[in-house]
Amino acid sequence: MGIINSSKLVQWFNQVKRDLPWRRTKDPYAIWVSEVMLQQTQVVTAIPYYLRFMGRFPTLSHLAEAEQEEVLELWRGLGYYSRARRLWEGARYVVETAEGRMPKDYQSLLHIKGVGEYTAAAIASIAYEEQVPVMDGNVKRVLSRILRWEEDVEKARSRRFFLEYLGEVIPGDCPGDFNQGMMELGATVCTPKHPRCEQCPLQADCEGFALGDPQVYPVKKSKEKPGSAWRPTLILLHQGQVLLKKRPSTGLLADLWEFPGEEMMVPPWENYRGGKEFSAEAVKVAERVGEETSRYRYNLDFAWYELYKNQIGDAACDEAVQELLSRRPSRQGPLVHTFSHRRWQIYWLVLNLDEVMDKTVRVRENEDSLKGDGLCWLDVKELDKIALPVAFQKVWAKVTI
DNA sequence: AACCCGGGGTT
DNA sequence: AACCCAGGGTT
Numbered sequence A: 001m002g003i004i005n006s007s008k009l010v011q012w013f014n015q016v017k018r019d020l021p022w023r024r025t026k027d028p029y030a031i032w033v034s035e036v037m038l039q040q041t042q043v044v045t046a047i048p049y050y051l052r053f054m055g056r057f058p059t060l061s062h063l064a065e066a067e068q069e070e071v072l073e074l075w076r077g078l079g080y081y082s083r084a085r086r087l088w089e090g091a092r093y094v095v096e097t098a099e100g101r102m103p104k105d106y107q108s109l110l111h112i113k114g115v116g117e118y119t120a121a122a123i124a125s126i127a128y129e130e131q132v133p134v135m136d137g138n139v140k141r142v143l144s145r146i147l148r149w150e151e152d153v154e155k156a157r158s159r160r161f162f163l164e165y166l167g168e169v170i171p172g173d174c175p176g177d178f179n180q181g182m183m184e185l186g187a188t189v190c191t192p193k194h195p196r197c198e199q200c201p202l203q204a205d206c207e208g209f210a211l212g213d214p215q216v217y218p219v220k221k222s223k224e225k226p227g228s229a230w231r232p233t234l235i236l237l238h239q240g241q242v243l244l245k246k247r248p249s250t251g252l253l254a255d256l257w258e259f260p261g262e263e264m265m266v267p268p269w270e271n272y273r274g275g276k277e278f279s280a281e282a283v284k285v286a287e288r289v290g291e292e293t294s295r296y297r298y299n300l301d302f303a304w305y306e307l308y309k310n311q312i313g314d315a316a317c318d319e320a321v322q323e324l325l326s327r328r329p330s331r332q333g334p335l336v337h338t339f340s341h342r343r344w345q346i347y348w349l350v351l352n353l354d355e356v357m358d359k360t361v362r363v364r365e366n367e368d369s370l371k372g373d374g375l376c377w378l379d380v381k382e383l384d385k386i387a388l389p390v391a392f393q394k395v396w397a398k399v400t401i
Numbered sequence B: 001a002a003c004c005c006g007g008g009g010t011t
Numbered sequence C: 001a002a003c004c005c006a007g008g009g010t011t
Helices: A006-016 A028-038 A043-056 A060-065 A068-075 A081-098 A117-128 A137-147 A156-169 A175-188 A268-275 A280-289 A295-311 A318-326 A353-359 A367-371 A380-385 A390-400
Strands: A227-238 A241-246 A332-338 A342-352 A375-379
Touching: A006 A175, A028 A043, A028 A081, A028 A117, A043 A068, A060 A081, A068 A081, A117 A175, A137 A156, A137 A175, A227 A295, A227 A353, A227 A390, A241 A380, A295 A318, A318 A342, A318 A353, A332 A390, A342 A353, A342 A390, A375 A380
Parallel strands: A227 A342
Antiparallel strands: A227 A241, A241 A375, A332 A342
16 A cells, blocks of 8 residues: 655645645634635635635634624625634634634634534644644545545545544644645645646555546545425515515525525425415415416416515515515516525516505515514615625526616 | 535536 | 535534
8 A cells, every 4th residue: 555755745735835825824713714715615716705804804803703794795605604604603602712812722623613623633733733634625535546445435434544544644743734735736736537647746656646547536426416496586676675584594595695585396386385275365365366267377476475475474565565466577587596405496576666655655664573584675786795695696687687 | 324505617 | 518526514
């Protein structure tokens, strides 16, 4: 079994390493921020986010004192928003429990929520020169090729073996450079599809190169295709404002804003909520406005009003919405948005309450009651200043055109 | 151990 | 259009 030449790797890293903003500091907080961003984003994409983030929150205290909302806003477009929240929570945790002093070793770093084995090892080795190996996707790819590792690299067995291996080759005098070297190698040379083996400082140690098939590693279990779902959405406009709703704190797009609506496994105009009974009130409205008798048309009105009742309710503008729905606004879409594990077909209705102003005088009066449901009227000009997921940004782009 | 969590990039 | 990329938390 090949044992890699650690000093050759470190030497290579110090020669070719890219000049990146987070490599100009030993500040553990800055490294923490960069590592969380880089967990989900390529370097080129992360740089402007990192600079913006550090500009606004230059220290742990700045981040801890910020509102969660502002942190999410700066994260908008990066994805995996729970990580932004955990970073913010982690900063508050450190400030509250350790008076703002970052934990100084791998084990203590692990106590921070949102800091797992990888991030703790990265901070400990880079900021504190602690001799602890990191293992990210790059390292797994490099090792799996050097060793021609035939098992699924995500298996616990693979992880254990790789960590043990790394523990034997990580140098005590420059663990941070070694770790960064392994990751830099995976990012720039030992790339997923077309590794540049001729540039590799570990070529002599690599069984994959020796046998001519490094690109077939790492072996991974194949993934399922994303499941399909419908996403009916209501765009309510009123005096230059649009109605938004805060998403729950768990699950998809946690804590972000959305236009009110609901994910459904079946299209709402066929079978709203997959067989759930409609409310008596919704039936009444559907019958009142249902001039057409076709089942399709009937269920469509039915579904949009039911959606309104469930997601917005009586809070502000029930009568106005009923009136607008009775005018049979045309359904817009679909707009397809694909997540890693789900595929939304977004259909939306634009309801401009100004068209029935006399019936909407209560909208503003009841504004306070909106907040309890996470509902909020927002000036449309402010839409680019809040944490609105890309899926809804795409919808809005089509609404205004 | 299996599943969830979003975006952007490449081919 | 179909593929790739990834670590932490939860169950």
